[in-house]
Structure formats: C-alpha cells, structure tokens
Amino acid sequence: MDAKLKETILNPIFKGNPISVLVLGICSSLAVTVELKGACVMALSVIIVTGLSSLVCSLIRKTIPNRVRIVIQLTVVAMMVILVDQVLKAFAYGIDKQLSVYIGLIITNCIVMGRIEAFALGNKPIPSLLDGLMNGVGYGMILVIVGFFRELLGSGTLFGFPVLKAIGYTNNGLVILPPMALIFLGCIIWVQRSIQKDLQEK
Amino acid sequence: MNTNNNVYTVVYTTVVCVLVAAILAFVSGSLKNRQEANIKAETISQILTAAQFDTESLKSNDDIINFYKENISMAYTVNANGNEVSCYVTEDANICNISELKKANYSVVDPAKADEIDIPVYAFKNGVTVLAIYGAGLWGPIWGYVALEPDFKTVKGAYFDHASETPGLGGKIKDDPAFRAKFVGKVVDFDDEAPLSIIKGIAPDAKANAVDAISGATMTSNGLSKAIVSWVNAYKGYILSQQAVAREPQGEVMPLAVEESENINE
Numbered sequence A: 001m002d003a004k005l006k007e008t009i010l011n012p013i014f015k016g017n018p019i020s021v022l023v024l025g026i027c028s029s030l031a032v033t034v035e036l037k038g039a040c041v042m043a044l045s046v047i048i049v050t051g052l053s054s055l056v057c058s059l060i061r062k063t064i065p066n067r068v069r070i071v072i073q074l075t076v077v078a079m080m081v082i083l084v085d086q087v088l089k090a091f092a093y094g095i096d097k098q099l100s101v102y103i104g105l106i107i108t109n110c111i112v113m114g115r116i117e118a119f120a121l122g123n124k125p126i127p128s129l130l131d132g133l134m135n136g137v138g139y140g141m142i143l144v145i146v147g148f149f150r151e152l153l154g155s156g157t158l159f160g161f162p163v164l165k166a167i168g169y170t171n172n173g174l175v176i177l178p179p180m181a182l183i184f185l186g187c188i189i190w191v192q193r194s195i196q197k198d199l200q201e202k
Numbered sequence B: 001m002n003t004n005n006n007v008y009t010v011v012y013t014t015v016v017c018v019l020v021a022a023i024l025a026f027v028s029g030s031l032k033n034r035q036e037a038n039i040k041a042e043t044i045s046q047i048l049t050a051a052q053f054d055t056e057s058l059k060s061n062d063d064i065i066n067f068y069k070e071n072i073s074m075a076y077t078v079n080a081n082g083n084e085v086s087c088y089v090t091e092d093a094n095i096c097n098i099s100e101l102k103k104a105n106y107s108v109v110d111p112a113k114a115d116e117i118d119i120p121v122y123a124f125k126n127g128v129t130v131l132a133i134y135g136a137g138l139w140g141p142i143w144g145y146v147a148l149e150p151d152f153k154t155v156k157g158a159y160f161d162h163a164s165e166t167p168g169l170g171g172k173i174k175d176d177p178a179f180r181a182k183f184v185g186k187v188v189d190f191d192d193e194a195p196l197s198i199i200k201g202i203a204p205d206a207k208a209n210a211v212d213a214i215s216g217a218t219m220t221s222n223g224l225s226k227a228i229v230s231w232v233n234a235y236k237g238y239i240l241s242q243q244a245v246a247r248e249p250q251g252e253v254m255p256l257a258v259e260e261s262e263n264i265n266e
Helices: A002-010 A026-031 A036-059 A066-091 A093-099 A101-108 A110-118 A125-155 A178-195 B006-050 B061-071 B098-109 B111-116 B177-181 B218-234 B236-247 B253-265
Strands: B072-078 B084-087 B119-124 B129-136 B141-148 B155-162 B197-199 B210-212
Touching: A002 A125, A026 A101, A026 A125, A026 A178, A036 A066, A036 A101, A036 A110, A036 A125, A066 A093, A066 A101, A066 A110, A066 B006, A093 B006, A101 A110, A110 A125, A125 A178, B006 B061, B006 B141, B006 B155, B061 B072, B098 B111, B098 B119, B098 B129, B098 B141, B098 B218, B129 B218, B141 B218, B155 B177, B197 B218, B218 B236
Parallel strands: B197 B210
Antiparallel strands: B072 B084, B072 B119, B119 B129, B129 B141, B141 B155
C-alpha cells in the first residue's frame, strides 16, 4: 500500500506527467504561458480544483450511474470552479482579478476530467485527492517552465521585471505567439523521451 | 443496488442538479454584498487612476471610497447634446456601474437610439473630468475611463479593463501601464472622424489624436479603438460645450454668444 501511495504521488511529476506523457491540457498551456505570473496562478488554481474534484467524485463514486458519469463529473468540476471563483471574488478580489479568464478555463482542462475518469472513480478518497493534487503539480511544473522561457525570450522580463534589457536583448515577438508554446512543449517532450527510453516508439 | 436502471439514473441526476444549484445559489446569495462592495471600490479606483490620482496608497475599499468623496466635485449623466440628465449622489459615492455602462452602450452604438444617450461624467475638484467608454474586445466586453484636462481637449490619462481578453496580449490594455501612458497628452480632435483612436504601427508623435496598437492583440486594439471612437463621439455635445466654457473665463458669457450666432442665421 505504501509503495502504491508513493507511486500515486511521484508518478504524475515525471513518469506519467499529464502534459508531456499523457498529452492532456495542451490548450491551456498554450494560452496562459505568455507570462510567468499567469502560469503560476493557473498552476495553483488547477492544483486546487483537480484535488477537490477528485476527492468529491471519489466520495460519490459508488452511487454514480455509469451511463451519466461524465455529466455528473462535469457538474462537480464546474461547481468547484464556480465556488472557488465566488469565494475569491468576495474575500480576495485582487487575486480573483489576476485569475480573470484562467478560472473559467479550468473547467475545460482535460486533466481534471481525465484524472477523475482514470483514477478517482476506482480509488478511495485519500489517494484520489493526492492523485488530483499531484497531477495538478505535474501540470503546473511544465506550465512554469514554458512560461519562464516564453516571458524571458518574448518580453525580456520575469514576473514583469525587466532582466534581459540590460544586456541589450531584442524581444522575440514569435515567442509570445501560441505556436511557440507548442515548440517549447515539443522540446520538453523530446528531453523527457530521451531520458525515459520506454516512452520511445519503435 | 443496480445503479444503471433508468429510474435511478433520472432521480440521481435530478438530485445532483438540484443540490448543486442550491449550493451555488446559497453561496452566491450570501457573498453578493461583499462582492458588490469590492466591484464598486474597484470601479472607483479605476476612475481615480484614469484621472491620474495616486491610488497606490489606498489599500482598503473604505480608503478608496473616502478618497473619492474628498476629491469628487460632481458626478452626473449627460445626453448627446451635453445636457445633464440625472445626478449621482456623491456623498454616497454613487457611480455608474458596469451593467449600466453596458445598457448605455446600446444607445451609443445604435444610431436609432442616439437620442436616448445617457452617459456618466465625473468632474473632480481639480478640474479633471473623467468620461466612460464601453465596447467589445476579442473575447468579451471591455470598458474604461478617459480623463480630460480642464481644457476638455487634452487627455489627462486613461484606464481600461476587460472581462476576458488574453493575458499578455489583449490583456495589456489593463496590465501594461506603458499602454495607457500613451494616451497622456493626446488631444481629442472632432475635426477627425475618429476623435481619439488606436492605430496599428503608428509612431508615438505621428498623430496628436491616436496611439499605437498592441502588437499581437489586433482584435482587442481594434475593439478598444472602436469603443473609444463611438463613446467620445457620444460625448461630443458635452465636450464641445465644456470646451467653449473653458475658453471663456466667465462661463455665463457663452449662452449669449450662441444666441447671437443664431440670430445671424435667421
């Protein structure tokens, strides 16, 4: 059991990373990695939402009718996202303004639904919660890496502070545009597959 | 229990829907007052930022509202002729909120409803006047405030906000102080079809009534430009009458001058 729990926690970080191995959540990783700050905020909110939705779905997993399970999962995820949004609006308005569109984007994130389908419906609540949280972390990690390079090379800043201006760097406009995020993601997947030989296709 | 039979499925989904709806309605209802207070304070802080007041030091909602009450001279709405329609109670820091701006936008962009124009003006004690704008960005509504100097020609400052523009691209209308700084010192010129606008690739000093667009955010820039043009045109009557007053140190001389010119026409 202990080894299995350890596997649940560590697997999503590298060996079974939701973006670079499962190729889930690509759309949002294109959209929110223009700035490092946005990437961090999105990562944090996805961690919370995947964790909580996996927990709730796992709690009610035995009662869900099989034929409508996707609809029920969607309802739970949507409710979580709206609740997080509402609470932030009332008690941390500044943070909610920063999240702006991201919070709505979480509903469309395949990782949330994917992990509920693949893990939470067949496992106990605590491992499901951990699985949700760690997949969020795995996702967020890639987001922050891509966001780091895109903001650094595209705008010459990090968290809005100019860093490359001093050495006379000219901003690369291409890096700001969505296609460049795909190229960065491709590079990350390339690096991972050259380390992890079993992922390579024959 | 067989969770796959039809009756169970229907009952289960109904219960889940009602339950989720009830939770959301309860949460939304109980947090509404707090949320509205936050939104009002934020709108006021945007108006203050557009008028180039230092809002950095104002931390809490109460600070913002008190600062506004201290500095506002008059807040009211005007019609297309520039006449006052209704007045906001400045003691309560009443303002035109976003949903009212949205409603006003229909009469601003629809020529058939032009005589219903009813749009807000915030006149501050230091002579700066803030006008509102509202329009459509790429993904959702955008709105903002343009502040004019006491001469009602020069732009004192501007602030824009949006519901869902792309962060880092269209989102720069709000997040990038350098973008709104471009508006400072520009002039509103009604001889031009677009009295104040955003043009792609224009040099900073090439045109006195236009600023450069945001690269990578053409749709948002165009939407904002369109919003500014239509709203500034809606304010035309007000701005022109105030310009006339500003040129004439004794405000009451102006009506006479207008009458004279009418007589000549007759």
